[in-house]
Amino acid sequence: MTEHFQLYGRRHGRPLRRHRSELLETLLPVVRLERPEPGSRLELDPLFTSPVEAVWLEVGFGGGEHLAAQAVANPGVGIIGCEPFINGVAGLLGHIEREELAGRVRVLADDARFLIDALPDASIGRAFVLFADPWPKKRHWERRFIGPANLDRLARVLKDGAELRLASDDPGLVTWMLDHTWHHPAFEWLARKAEDWRTRPADWPQTRYEQKALEAGRRPVFLRFMRRER
Ligand SMILES: C[S@@+](CC[C@H](N)C(=O)[O-])C[C@H]1O[C@@H](n2cnc3c(N)ncnc32)[C@H](O)[C@@H]1O
Secondary structure: OOOOOOOOOOOOOOOOOHHHHHHHHHOHHHHEOOOOOOOOOOOOHHHOOOOOOEEEEEEOOOOOHHHHHHHHHOOOEEEEEEOOOHHHHHHHHHHHHHHOOOOOEEEEOOOHHHHHHHOOOOOEEEEEEEOOOOOOOHHHHHHOOOOHHHHHHHHHHEEEEEEEEEEEOOHHHHHHHHHHHHHOOOEEEOOOOHHHHHOOOOOOOOOHHHHHHHHOOOOOEEEEEEEOOO
8 A cells, every 4th residue: 555645834835036936937847856656766867967976865955055055065966855845946946047056956846755765775875854844742743754764764765874964953853853863773873972963064054944043042953874884
């Protein structure tokens, strides 16, 4: 039986500015991935029109600033971003246009689980889930993206030694993510001292949610895990 995915959160926000709407018509068809059929496998090589040596994945890229900055800083990398919030997708398209990233960035405007389930085993060099929705009420905890089922999904598609990067400014979600990822046999936490999770590494661009958290006086936490050898 095919698992039913319930997506929580908004797909649409405020009306888009004209150029952003135009990008949804003109650029999205160039970079978009269709939602893979259940049980299908996606071949990564033909996805990109620029040469790439590695493929990274960002789940819930929001406005796309982190994804775009990573693509600019890592010219040999192709990045697949998944984001069902269409205003966020339009934001990323603006970055793709300005930074000329259309050859190396692909977008699924949908739930990341559809994409991850179609990825080949051990195909992803790095994955990011940054400032995921915290779902603070206990009855909503099962909605949190990082949990046993999605960690299994990520463990399957990450290469041995690949990094999984998580961040949050919500202490409850931080504890939850640490607890689940720490106890998952595929992942090793890379922090050796408090400074490692308190400070954002230099190769980790800031996201809009991190900026909002800092402005509100909250302290974000940055978690780096390594996918252990199979
Ligand atoms: C709190 S926002 C953070 C956005 C961005 N990462 C940042 O730090 O600014 C969380 C994002 O995750 C997206 N999201 C939630 N569930 C998702 C899923 N199953 N697949 C992909 N994206 C998802 C939401 O649409 C939302 O844009």
